[in-house]
Amino acid sequence: MAAQGAYGRLEAIFGKSSILGDALAMLQWDMAAMMPEGGAEARADQMALLQTLAHETVTAPEIPDLLVRAEGEVGDSWEKANLHEMRRQWVHAAAVPADLVEALAKAESTCEMVWRKARAEADFAQVLPSLRTVLALVRETGQAKAEALGVGIYDALLDQYEPDGRSAEIDVVFADLESFLPAFIAQALEAQARRPAPRLPSGPFATESQRRLGHEVMAALGFDFQRGRLDTSLHPFCGGTPDDTRITTRYDEADFTSALMGVIHETGHALYEFGLPGGRWRHQPVGRARGMQMHESQSLIMEMQACRSPEFWAWAAPRLAAAFGGKGDEWSADNLYRLGLKVERGFIRVDADEVTYPAHVIIRYRLEKALVEGRMELSDLPAAWNDGYARLLGITPPDDRLGCLQDIHWFGGSWGYFPTYTLGAMTAAQLFDAATQADGNILPGIGRGDFAPLRGWLGANVHAKGSSLSTRELLVQATGRPLDAKVFEAHLRRRYLA
Amino acid sequence: MAAQGAYGRLEAIFGKSSILGDALAMLQWDMAAMMPEGGAEARADQMALLQTLAHETVTAPEIPDLLVRAEGEVGDSWEKANLHEMRRQWVHAAAVPADLVEALAKAESTCEMVWRKARAEADFAQVLPSLRTVLALVRETGQAKAEALGVGIYDALLDQYEPDGRSAEIDVVFADLESFLPAFIAQALEAQARRPAPRLPSGPFATESQRRLGHEVMAALGFDFQRGRLDTSLHPFCGGTPDDTRITTRYDEADFTSALMGVIHETGHALYEFGLPGGRWRHQPVGRARGMQMHESQSLIMEMQACRSPEFWAWAAPRLAAAFGGKGDEWSADNLYRLGLKVERGFIRVDADEVTYPAHVIIRYRLEKALVEGRMELSDLPAAWNDGYARLLGITPPDDRLGCLQDIHWFGGSWGYFPTYTLGAMTAAQLFDAATQADGNILPGIGRGDFAPLRGWLGANVHAKGSSLSTRELLVQATGRPLDAKVFEAHLRRRYLA
Numbered sequence: 001m002a003a004q005g006a007y008g009r010l011e012a013i014f015g016k017s018s019i020l021g022d023a024l025a026m027l028q029w030d031m032a033a034m035m036p037e038g039g040a041e042a043r044a045d046q047m048a049l050l051q052t053l054a055h056e057t058v059t060a061p062e063i064p065d066l067l068v069r070a071e072g073e074v075g076d077s078w079e080k081a082n083l084h085e086m087r088r089q090w091v092h093a094a095a096v097p098a099d100l101v102e103a104l105a106k107a108e109s110t111c112e113m114v115w116r117k118a119r120a121e122a123d124f125a126q127v128l129p130s131l132r133t134v135l136a137l138v139r140e141t142g143q144a145k146a147e148a149l150g151v152g153i154y155d156a157l158l159d160q161y162e163p164d165g166r167s168a169e170i171d172v173v174f175a176d177l178e179s180f181l182p183a184f185i186a187q188a189l190e191a192q193a194r195r196p197a198p199r200l201p202s203g204p205f206a207t208e209s210q211r212r213l214g215h216e217v218m219a220a221l222g223f224d225f226q227r228g229r230l231d232t233s234l235h236p237f238c239g240g241t242p243d244d245t246r247i248t249t250r251y252d253e254a255d256f257t258s259a260l261m262g263v264i265h266e267t268g269h270a271l272y273e274f275g276l277p278g279g280r281w282r283h284q285p286v287g288r289a290r291g292m293q294m295h296e297s298q299s300l301i302m303e304m305q306a307c308r309s310p311e312f313w314a315w316a317a318p319r320l321a322a323a324f325g326g327k328g329d330e331w332s333a334d335n336l337y338r339l340g341l342k343v344e345r346g347f348i349r350v351d352a353d354e355v356t357y358p359a360h361v362i363i364r365y366r367l368e369k370a371l372v373e374g375r376m377e378l379s380d381l382p383a384a385w386n387d388g389y390a391r392l393l394g395i396t397p398p399d400d401r402l403g404c405l406q407d408i409h410w411f412g413g414s415w416g417y418f419p420t421y422t423l424g425a426m427t428a429a430q431l432f433d434a435a436t437q438a439d440g441n442i443l444p445g446i447g448r449g450d451f452a453p454l455r456g457w458l459g460a461n462v463h464a465k466g467s468s469l470s471t472r473e474l475l476v477q478a479t480g481r482p483l484d485a486k487v488f489e490a491h492l493r494r495r496y497l498a
Numbered sequence: 499m500a501a502q503g504a505y506g507r508l509e510a511i512f513g514k515s516s517i518l519g520d521a522l523a524m525l526q527w528d529m530a531a532m533m534p535e536g537g538a539e540a541r542a543d544q545m546a547l548l549q550t551l552a553h554e555t556v557t558a559p560e561i562p563d564l565l566v567r568a569e570g571e572v573g574d575s576w577e578k579a580n581l582h583e584m585r586r587q588w589v590h591a592a593a594v595p596a597d598l599v600e601a602l603a604k605a606e607s608t609c610e611m612v613w614r615k616a617r618a619e620a621d622f623a624q625v626l627p628s629l630r631t632v633l634a635l636v637r638e639t640g641q642a643k644a645e646a647l648g649v650g651i652y653d654a655l656l657d658q659y660e661p662d663g664r665s666a667e668i669d670v671v672f673a674d675l676e677s678f679l680p681a682f683i684a685q686a687l688e689a690q691a692r693r694p695a696p697r698l699p700s701g702p703f704a705t706e707s708q709r710r711l712g713h714e715v716m717a718a719l720g721f722d723f724q725r726g727r728l729d730t731s732l733h734p735f736c737g738g739t740p741d742d743t744r745i746t747t748r749y750d751e752a753d754f755t756s757a758l759m760g761v762i763h764e765t766g767h768a769l770y771e772f773g774l775p776g777g778r779w780r781h782q783p784v785g786r787a788r789g790m791q792m793h794e795s796q797s798l799i800m801e802m803q804a805c806r807s808p809e810f811w812a813w814a815a816p817r818l819a820a821a822f823g824g825k826g827d828e829w830s831a832d833n834l835y836r837l838g839l840k841v842e843r844g845f846i847r848v849d850a851d852e853v854t855y856p857a858h859v860i861i862r863y864r865l866e867k868a869l870v871e872g873r874m875e876l877s878d879l880p881a882a883w884n885d886g887y888a889r890l891l892g893i894t895p896p897d898d899r900l901g902c903l904q905d906i907h908w909f910g911g912s913w914g915y916f917p918t919y920t921l922g923a924m925t926a927a928q929l930f931d932a933a934t935q936a937d938g939n940i941l942p943g944i945g946r947g948d949f950a951p952l953r954g955w956l957g958a959n960v961h962a963k964g965s966s967l968s969t970r971e972l973l974v975q976a977t978g979r980p981l982d983a984k985v986f987e988a989h990l991r992r993r994y995l996a
Contacts, residue, residue: 016547023525023544030524034532038725039742046521049514053551227536244537 006069007079010086011284013057013066017089018283020054022241029239029246033231055101059094078286081468085285088163095148096141104137108413115411122401124382131411132378138415139372154369157416161292162423164470167369169483170419173426174362176485181359182392184489188343188355188496198338199330205256206324213256213323214249214263217316220449221267221302223247224274236262238269238299242282245270256324257340261303268302269295271455275463287466292417294462294471296424297431304354304425305432306454308495311447313337341495345393347402354425355492356393361422363388364407368415426483427475429491431462434479504567505577508584509782511555511564515587516781518552520739527737527744531729553599557592576784579966583783586661593646594639602635606911613909620899622880629909630876636913637870652870655914659790660921662968665867667981668917671924672860674983679857680890682987686841686853686994696836697828703754704822711754711821712747712761715814718947719765719800721745722772734760736767736797740780743768754822755838759801766800767793769953773961785964790915792960792969794922795929802852802923803930804952806993809945811835839993843891845900852923853990854891859920861886862905866913924981925973927989929960932977 003011024047031043067087074080111130118127138157145156151166158165214230223230228245240246247266249259272289281287289295306312310333317333320326329335343353349360367384370376376384385404390396397403409417436442441453461478472482479487501509522545529541565585572578609628616625637651644654649664656663712728721728726743738744745764747757770787779785787793804810808831815831818824827833841851847858865882868874874882883902888894895901907915934940939951959976970980977985 019543019547022540023521023548026528026541026544027521027524030528034727036724036727036742038722039739042520042739042741045517046524049517050521224536226534229532229534241537241540243540244534 003079005073006066007073007083010063010066010070010083013060013063014086014089014285015283017054017057018285020050020057024050024054025240026244026246029248032233032235032237032239033246033248055093055098058089063090063094078281078468082281082284082286085163085288085467088159089285091148092145092160095144097144100137100140100144104134104141104413107133107137108411111411111413112408115405115408119401119405122399122405124400124405127405127411128378134411134413135371135378135415138413139374142372142415152373154372154416157372158419159416161414161417162420162471163291163467164472165291165293165419165423170365170423173423173483173485174358174365174419177358177422177426177488178362178392180489181362182394184492184496185343185345185355185359185393188492189345191497192343195338198335198342200339201256201324201326201330203255203324204253207251207253209323210251210253210256210259213320214259216319216323217260218263218267220315221264221271221451222274222455223267223270227274228270230263236266238266238273240273242273242276242278245273256320260320261307261340264307265299265303268299271302271458272298272463275455275459277464277466277468281466286468290462290465290467290469290471290474292420293423293427294474296420297427298458298462300425300428301432301454301458305428305491306446306451308337308340308354309443309446310334310337311443313340314447315449343496345395347389347395347397348406355496357425358422359392361418363392364409364418368410368418372415423483426485426488427471429488430475430479430481430484431458433487433491435461501577503571504564505571505581508561508564508568508581511558511561512584512587512783513781515552515555516783516786518548518555522548522552523738524742524744527746530731530733530735530737531744531746553591553596556587561588561592576779576966580779580782580784583661583786583965586657587783589646590643590658593642595642598635598638598642602632602639602911605631605635606909609909609911610906613903613906617899617903620897620903622898622903625903625909626876632909632911633869633876633913636911637872640870640913650871652867652914655870656917657914659912659915660918660969661789661965662970663789663791663917663921668863668921671921671981671983672856672863672917675856675920675924675986676860676890678987679860680892682990682994683841683843683853683857683891686990687843689995690841693836696833696840698837699754699822699824699828701753701822702751705749705751707821708749708751708754708757711818712757714817714821715758716761716765718813719762719769719949720772720953721765721768725772726768728761734764736764736771738771740771740774740776743771754818758818759805759838762805763797763801766797769800769956770796770961773953773957775962775964775966779964784966788960788963788965788967788969788972790918791921791925792972794918795925796956796960798923798926799930799952799956803926803989804944804949806835806838806852807941807944808832808835809941811838812945813947841994843893845887845893845895846904853994855923856920857890859916861890862907862916866908866916870913921981924983924986925969928973928977928979928982928985929956931985931989933959 027043027047027050035043067083067090070083074083107130111127111134114127114130118124139153142153142157145159146153149156149159151159154167155165158167211230218230219225227243228240228247231246231248232250233248234250236249238245238247247263247270249262249266251259272295276289277287313333313336317331317336320336321331343355345356346352349357352360363385367376367381367388371378371381381404382400386396409415435454435457439453439457442457445451445453462474465474469477476482525541525545525548533541565581565588568581572581605628609625609632612625612628616622636655640651640655643657644651647654647657649657652665653663656665709728716728717723725741726738726745729744729746730748731746732748734747736743736745745761745768747760747764749757770793774787775785811831811834815829815834818834819829841853843854844850847855850858861883865874865879865886869876869879879902880898884894887901907913933952933955937951937955940955943949943951960972963972967975974980
């Protein structure tokens with residue numbers, strides 16, 4: 001039954017924008033997983049046009065008036081939440097003039113190209129002018145959104161990825177993390193040094209065997225192959241739509257763990273999409289995933305919580321041995337379990353383990369906040385980056401390729417994104433803790449390759465909620481408290497010091 | 499340099515519609531080649547929305563006035579041709595009221611579903627009511643377009659697939675065909691019976707080997723893998739865009755010829771797309787392929803002319819033997835050549851050889867024309883169908899599954915499409931004849947797997963012309979005369995009676 005009045009009109013408008021977004025998501029997946037190089041220019045035209053049409057849809061002149069009139073019409077809490085999210089989408093879309101959007105998009109794509117070469121040559125100076133342009137336009141964008149949202153400039157950028165995310169709260173949890181992390185890393189490394197090193201199974205591991213194993217594990221986790229696929233791309237991701245979720249991975253024949261844990265990670269994202277509310281809410285803002293913090297928590301609850309447990313390896317170890325024809329002790333559950341928990345102080349974020357990862361993120365968060373708020377100069381970035389690594393991880397990158405040039409985010413215009421990685425990891429620990437306490441069948445289930453109990457809890461407490469609650473409300477309802485670094489700390493202590 | 503004035507505005511409008519069409523083409527390809535079942539409903543929503551947006555674009559209220567004003571602005575012949583094709587697109591889009599378009603789309607999809615069951619059960623009566631609804635709405639559509647175009651109702655429908663195609667001309671060439679075809683089929687069968695039968699290589703032929711062979715042959719024909727892909731789908735087709743052309747096939751492990759000749763056929767379509775004019779014309783109506791007759795000619799010139807020649811098999815035979823590890827006489831060029839020329843009176847069009855195929859088409863053309871023009875009742879279709887087969891092919895289908903229920907076209911709303919198959923086959927023969935006469939290197943090139951000379955001639959005389967000429971003008975410029983059944987007849991006589 002379609003809603004009437006101003007609110008009903010808004011549902012129609014945002015529904016249309018969602019369908020355009022779905023089409024865009026499929027074109028994006030194809031670009032990464034299927035498209036031959038020669039299609040790039042035409043694809044850019046297609047995506048730019050659909051983006052423009054979607055933007056025009058949610059910034060139609062009638063919308064401000066509809067948003068006001070609809071306030072008096074919405075009845076239940078879901079309609080109210082939907083209207084709230086509509087307003088947020090409209091603010092983000094309408095706050096920034098079209099010429100600024102275009103200028104930023106151009107600057108991002110120029111800077112990204114320069115960055116590729118600068119990174120390869122470890123030469124920050126090369127990309128500095130382009131990055132200055134990007135940052136200036138990002139700050140202009142952030143300022144416009146900050147005024148419209150009534151928040152600070154950094155929070156306005158953060159809000160694009162983590163709705164209602166506020167740096168004041170992040171500062172608190174990251175300070176909690178930082179208060180124990182440097183010492184804890186040292187303790188974990190000492191504990192690790194005292195144990196015999198796990199043995200690495202030796203390859204090669206045929207891509208086809210890895211793909212079959214990936215499908216087997218995806219099926220156990222609950223991936224619905226009637227509503228999704230696994231393919232290959234240079235940068236693994238979860239794309240598509242809730243009805244047709246496309247995850248990708250890449251295969252390294254020398255090391256099966258990267259694809260395996262990557263597939264598990266993306267399956268966590270996919271399960272969130274599958275579990276979102278359907279029906280009337282399928283194409284409404286309230287029906288979408290809550291934000292990047294919660295989305296990352298769903299991938300990490302699978303990759304870092306469920307599938308690095310001894311229970312998981314008890315189930316998975318014989319399957320891995322069978323998949324690769326592996327024999328010997330290195331294929332034992334215990335060895336594979338310990339292999340998955342190796343801690344190492346490294347320079348590269350994407351290669352980091354769960355113990356050191358937050359340090360990488362905290363460094364980036366502090367730097368991007370200072371840069372966005374104008375408290376720091378871009379020319380000081382390399383030195384400040386290296387200081388952060390020395391202080392939090394006790395290591396100093398030998399060059400900027402292993403330092404501030406490693407991540408695409410800033411060069412591609414994603415400022416305010418980094419904290420969601422670690423907020424997601426902490427959220428995952430807190431949700432898994434609550435889930436396993438609420439349902440004693442979850443861990444034994446995982447030990448049999450039965451993820452239904454875990455999926456059931458996540459489905460009811462996270463997935464089916466869509467965006468009807470804020471991240472904070474959702475977490476309080478599901479776990480009894482807001483995000484708490486203590487839970488993450490306790491998880492790390494149990495796992496690495498026990 | 500963008501065009502100015504009313505004409506310039508039209509280029510912008512039709513350019514936008516073309517980009518939407520490209521996005522649609524990619525979603526369509528994905529639906530057939532990649533999409534899991536569960537994505538069907540969401541995909542239908544995406545495609546319906548993009549179709550609506552494209553329709554709104556080319557029926558904007560300003561267009562009739564722009565078309566008139568632009569008449570005084572267009573300078574060169576390409577701009578003139580472009581404006582002519584814009585008007586055609588606008589007439590087809592604007593002539594039919596939106597509620598009729600919607601009613602027909604619904605009736606088609608209902609009828610298609612009923613047809614699948616009716617065909618399986620060989621029960622025409624079951625689908626007759628739905629087909630009546632489709633035909634009534636098709637006739638209403640045809641009448642509206644006929645008035646707008648100033649042509650008869652059948653020609654109005656034909657014009658959707660073959661711009662400027664006129665049944666008066668088709669009647670002449672089909673009468674020419676019919677005057678020799680029944681006797682010729684008998685002669686070809688007699689000649690075939692006098693020769694020792696070719697031997698069938700025995701399988702199974704692994705899908706992976708077939709796929710590799712397909713890629714090898716595509717590369718030889720000139721398929722640009724930087725601008726396209728080969729994948730698998732239930733119904734093979736050529737889709738995507740000129741920059742990113744996606745062809746599909748299906749594999750039968752018992753018979754490699756269906757996939758091989760299918761891949762060659764779709765590659766012919768793809769080469770046409772690759773060769774269309776780019777730059778300013780890439781997204782303009784004048785830059786598109788001329789019509790279904792010319793498009794089919796480009797697939798058949800590869801499948802039926804170039805790649806059923808003795809020269810082709812001299813090159814291909816050792817490659818096939820190597821692909822499948824084949825040994826023995828059945829892998830000789832001569833045997834494979836003769837295997838590809840088997841003539842048989844059959845009931846099923848899609849399985850027909852090039853000698854009997856026109857008979858299948860002539861039967862359908864006469865029937866659909868009579869039905870559209872109201873000179874025949876749908877309830878008389880099965881009997882009339884069987885009469886046609888008796889008269890033209892000397893065989894009578896045992897049931898309607900092998901008779902008038904075999905093709906999806908009418909049930910899916912495609913009326914006026916059938917003649918383009920045989921017009922395409924005749925055009926292919928005429929173009930190949932002219933090409934090989936103009937360039938003595940074409941056939942020897944094919945004998946070395948070098949299709950560059952053929953591709954060069956087709957590129958210059960067909961592909962690069964886009965829609966700047968009518969099909970008739972294009973054929974006259976390329977071959978010195980309009981479509982002439984005598985050339986096709988001569989080709990058949992040379993190949994089957996020599």
